[in-house]
Amino acid sequence: MNIMTNNIKLPKQTRLCEDINVMVAGQGGDGSLTIIALLSHALRQRGLELYQTSNIASRIKGGHAAAILRASKTQHGGIGDNLDVLVAFDEEAIINAGPSMSPDGIVIYDISRGPLPEGCLGPDVLVLPVPFSRFAVRDLRRDLFKNGFGFGLVARVLGIEDSEAEDCMRKRFKKLSKAALEANLHALNLGFGIADEFGIKHGDNLIELADAEKSERLSISGNQATALGFLAAGGRFFAGYPITPATEIMDTLSRHASKIGCVVIQAEDELSAVNQAIGASLTGARAMTASSSPGIALMQESISHCGSAEIPLVIVNCQRAGPSTGMPTKTEQSDIGMMTQGGSGDFPCVVLYPGDANECFTIAALATNISQIAQCPVYIALDRSLAQNTATVAPFDLESVKLDKGKLLDEATLKTLDTYKRYAITDDGISPWALPGTPEGMNLVTGNERNEWGQVSTEPENRIAMMDKRARKINAIRDLLPGGVEHGDPRAEIGLLGTGMETGVMGEAWARLEEQGVKTRCHRPRTLSPVLDDTLDFINQCSRIYIIEHSESGQLERLLKGAGCPAEKLRGIRKYDGLPFSPGELTDLILTREAQG
Amino acid sequence: MNIMTNNIKLPKQTRLCEDINVMVAGQGGDGSLTIIALLSHALRQRGLELYQTSNIASRIKGGHAAAILRASKTQHGGIGDNLDVLVAFDEEAIINAGPSMSPDGIVIYDISRGPLPEGCLGPDVLVLPVPFSRFAVRDLRRDLFKNGFGFGLVARVLGIEDSEAEDCMRKRFKKLSKAALEANLHALNLGFGIADEFGIKHGDNLIELADAEKSERLSISGNQATALGFLAAGGRFFAGYPITPATEIMDTLSRHASKIGCVVIQAEDELSAVNQAIGASLTGARAMTASSSPGIALMQESISHCGSAEIPLVIVNCQRAGPSTGMPTKTEQSDIGMMTQGGSGDFPCVVLYPGDANECFTIAALATNISQIAQCPVYIALDRSLAQNTATVAPFDLESVKLDKGKLLDEATLKTLDTYKRYAITDDGISPWALPGTPEGMNLVTGNERNEWGQVSTEPENRIAMMDKRARKINAIRDLLPGGVEHGDPRAEIGLLGTGMETGVMGEAWARLEEQGVKTRCHRPRTLSPVLDDTLDFINQCSRIYIIEHSESGQLERLLKGAGCPAEKLRGIRKYDGLPFSPGELTDLILTREAQG
């Protein structure tokens, strides 16, 4: 094949790896995802847990795109500090990823578009230059086959057996025509050939991956898991409008809708979407909408209306980096203020924040129940990382999902009543609820202040009674709300607190701090509105708490202070460049702040 | 005239009054406002300060309506505890206002529609029953003339000379036809006749009003004053959509627009209104929009966009009682969370809160300047009370309004520059700004994250630089922001803190507490975002602070806690029945809490 294999010095020893990070990067059209997908397949066979993310500009074609795969013995819920292997289809990939390369990392570089840019890689990084693209076009008449080459070479580097690699490819491409599959397999073999030329023969792998016991796993994103949780809890109506990074929820539901019975509508805008969901909810259908930050901002009037009129609704907010259009493909947690306080007026509203795909499932199911139990809006807060990144997780406990429709009245019960008042003042603040279509349950639902019959009223005493009634609802469901997840030394003085996308990285930072002798304890709230007592207790018990969040102004910290936490104890660790924390970065930030005293 | 004057015992002594509260109430069509207007005129002649409010259901005709006038030697900025005089055109008026009657109050009751309802009035309340309506129809062939009667009788009660009363009527009705005016004057004289029959002869008034020195005054509402402040500061573009209680801002601007040069557009909805204002602002026009709570909720995406794209915009929020449609004609302060945190993402946003019409003027002018100086959204927060109630205030200091366009570049300056970057990173975070139409200043404005040229960028370092730049703007304008207004004993341990509609009543409560030996000090923040240091200092200096606000959940209190104030010092005094505090009510609430320790 004639590649430049001189000057390449292979390391003498195979490096053992329990935890590996691989990036494939290039232009949008380069199909970097294909290599990652093939690799995922192969590494899952080893029983490794996978976490996968991508880094794509909000443009269609062109634009730099990178896919990153982490494979490790346990699920870390995020990517690692450094890249062990980089497959770079262009210069930009080297420039962007260079600083993240592990000192003894391996770079496979496609020199078809130009020579390796200078000064981007450390001295000990091993570079394997291959003109993939040129070869692919020359030998196989299509640029895309370079992924086959690439995978072949990477497989050899990682010690994936040739036959295993071939197997992965057959499975992945099983829907392709036979000819196309053959061409890809040919490319794969050419990739092995390249490896041979570099001296990486079959069995001579540079990296030796750990083996783990293979347990049953789903490979699923937060968006997909949220959609499934909704379906599992009897979710039957979804209306949405496309928007990055929330669209996959609509896509996922559409894909499965007809199997299980769920109406999925692409509305003309977010206002229509949220109000279609409200309409469905009024008839008793379990309804949800989803969007991302600017779309959720647009829904604020309607969400406040659900709070007032006491209409069940689940709203998923896949937060992007804001404000406004901001960076649609980048991650942030900067809508906490909006979700907890964005509407007009005072009304009960629940905000739940899962930490991984499994929790997305359970929390989506729970939110669906709570919305009907408390007859109020319930947010599921995701951030782009949680929403779109894929991880291997244990299968969901489908059996555990129970349906709770709250105080929904059926015809028979209604008939036993003397009077039925839609907004009856009750001890727990929740009024029994009758659906259009039910005989003897006729009622008026309104966003105006109203009396118990639902008739508009501005009478001051009624007003107070109604406001108090609505406010009480939060206490009525408090026990159902998911508490914080804690770990670490319960006597530690230092607390770490973060939610959503901080889940994994906080855990890794905790372990590293522990290794360095810094004892900490972690708390991850899963309910942000209301702020629960266990969160306040945690803060009370620590002497200083690092609030780890993706918001420049510290919205989570402000929320906690607003709930009564003492400002002087809280220390913000904030990131707002659109990227997640890496474990090392977070650890160092905490250590630095600790050193500052 | 044959009215039932037997059983009526007039008090022997004329009551002296420095501060009088008069209500006229009846069905929507009864024209209660007319009597109040005539009375206002007469009382102003005495040099009294006036405060006027109304209590109207959001329905067109029918529905109970009450107008209340307070006249006093100094401006209290709110109504008093009790009604001294009530003119009641129906039973409902008695039922509603009964509890508020002063023990020795006077009720003039129209018995045309039925007898005085039992048990609503205290034993010492003097009731003068008159079948106004029947008389008006019988003697003058029109029900509306009953206002003439009513005014005649009230005038006698209050010792307004007959000629003075006539004079008021001539001035008020100067636009009427001669015949109509004569008919009204005739009704007035019949009113005097009724007074005669009751034994209230000319000069025998029951209440003796204090005289004060008459100084120059405007009688103006917060909405009107806000509109004028905007015009004074060169406001030249307004787009809005009708909504209670914000519509008067559009109305006021429309009325004066052509005199001074201001475009006023009624848009097809709030989304259009706010974006039309954005479009105008992009060309350098000083632009404003106004709405009330649900309409502002609808604008959240656009307001967040102004924060991101760095577009000057003034937004007036005339808060109603929420949530959702809530009670459009009732007052509340429950959008503080939305205004300070309602948008998506983190962005600089200023929230100003005036306390009376004069401050509405100055703050509207200031907001208009600040929006262009900081190139960001600036809210003017009003509440229904402040927005719609009319008070006499000193004339505005028009000369003091100076125009500051901030870093707006003109053609000449632009030409001296080597390069011009719309989003240049600067020390103060504010980038010089060139308008479409200016040669050599071409630029791109966007709500996406962007580089200094305005070109979309998600590059992490650029992102951080841009977020930091925008955040710095708030510090750049900090000195321009109106600080808190304080009064009371600077050594007092007890603080009272409230804003907007609480201004007047907090002052009155302070005085009463002082009388009762309870020393307090007051702080009224006028800037809610950012929370200013003087507010934090005030809270630090007190040992306990009553946060007086119209929000069930205590949004102002939460804001302060979020800004770092210690939760244990703050005590919420909250009202959410749609009505303002009365001075006595507020005083008692504080005393009770103090007693509880």
Add this chain to the structure above:
Amino acid sequence: MTTTFTPKDPVWCSGCGHYGVRGALVNALSELDIPAHETFLLAGIGCSGSIQNNVNAYGYHSMHGRVLPTAIGAAIANPDLTVIAAGGDGDGYAIGMGHFAHAIHRNASVLYILMNNAAYGLTKGQDSPTSELAQVAGHSPALDGMSMGLSIPGATFLARGFTRWSDQLNGLLIQGLEHVRAKKGFAFLEVLSPCVTYNDTYPDWDAQMYNVDEDPDFSCTDRGIAFQTIERLRSEGRIASGLIHQGEQSAFEANWIKEGLCPANLEAHEPQKNLDTLHDIMTSYST
């Protein structure tokens, strides 16, 4: 019998056109024997937006301008209901314009009654998009909901009535109800319903109305002819009233019904019953 709310008397000014709309609606519902509990009346915000308080049915008061998506959501979720949306010209043609066009386009079986008084009644008389002169905004000719409806492919029922022409109005309401109950799609009925307090258009409209139902040259199945007739009448200062258009187009909810996804609300969606399906869905993510 369980006592529930008693429909109140309207709060409208005496003489308000909206009384006529309410009367005709109550009449049509009883004429067609539609059980009150199967009727779901949703209204926008405005004077018009209180009609649900005055009719014996399940009622809902939406946000300003949002009644159509809500009604569509309800109609799809439970096609057994007779879903009626009502609102004003501000509600439907100003803030709700986008939903209006899309509702016609979608063609879900909802009857939409737009009470057009060429004014914003509740907010005290501002001009609406159907006012000839826009108060603060320079003049532009009034929008015409029938012309707009005709311009949207997929429209299946477009009609205009007038509160003073109660026979025609009753008839149109009945036809509209029949249309939606037969699941033929969206029925749009604009009723000219004067605001006697702020914009008393009775004298004008009395003179301007033109009954196309009685015009033998008119065709309610030919969009071109209907469009031209309206245009011509308008140029003569007249307003077309009657059944403007009837077309065929499968109803929006038909899809979901066909796939057995409706009614979404009533389905006995015990998750247990779906465990197998859910399991299959979940395992499609297995790795």
Add this chain to the structure above:
Amino acid sequence: MTTTFTPKDPVWCSGCGHYGVRGALVNALSELDIPAHETFLLAGIGCSGSIQNNVNAYGYHSMHGRVLPTAIGAAIANPDLTVIAAGGDGDGYAIGMGHFAHAIHRNASVLYILMNNAAYGLTKGQDSPTSELAQVAGHSPALDGMSMGLSIPGATFLARGFTRWSDQLNGLLIQGLEHVRAKKGFAFLEVLSPCVTYNDTYPDWDAQMYNVDEDPDFSCTDRGIAFQTIERLRSEGRIASGLIHQGEQSAFEANWIKEGLCPANLEAHEPQKNLDTLHDIMTSYST
């Protein structure tokens, strides 16, 4: 010369119709010699919504669906600018539908270029209101912006072009620009601009386009004829292209200009100069 931003090369997929729109726009601006700094190009959000980055003019990137009110605000505040709004079919016909109808109705002098690819390009290919089949939502025939435009009284300029018919497109753009520069009101130009990645309609549209400019029976001044022609063509599976309608109606901003209220932005509004007027206004509240 002050260095300002350099328009970037578009980020569109190769073959995207939007290149054709940009080319025609750049061409028309230069043909009419419109100075770049007097041109204000506002765009919505979508692939189409990045066109302002690629043209030598002042540029603004609005929120999704809001470009029209923004453009109208700018055009009224400063009528000396040539204001051009651009966006996609999702931007204009879905989320922006309400503003679209009202923009035509208002008739402010803004050129609106809607790049219709019957798809949501940027969000990866979902159906738009002009797609024949709505992916997840049951089918309904495509909306037609020309029919809708014709149905709105006050429309003064309606046209449709096609990126493959560049001569006609160039001509329509020039006519549209002339219309707004002559302050005749709103010029609406829909350009069929295929999304080759998600919905390559080139083959279909190549076959379907019909040039009304060359049809002697067509009249762009008679709304009825124009409406019927479009309807007829649609029923034959064809799409009308060309100048669809030209009408007379005073422009929205004319009002403000007449009253001397424009340009609002440039007026030397030193408050000092207005002190007397302000004083008069204030004293109208004196008591």
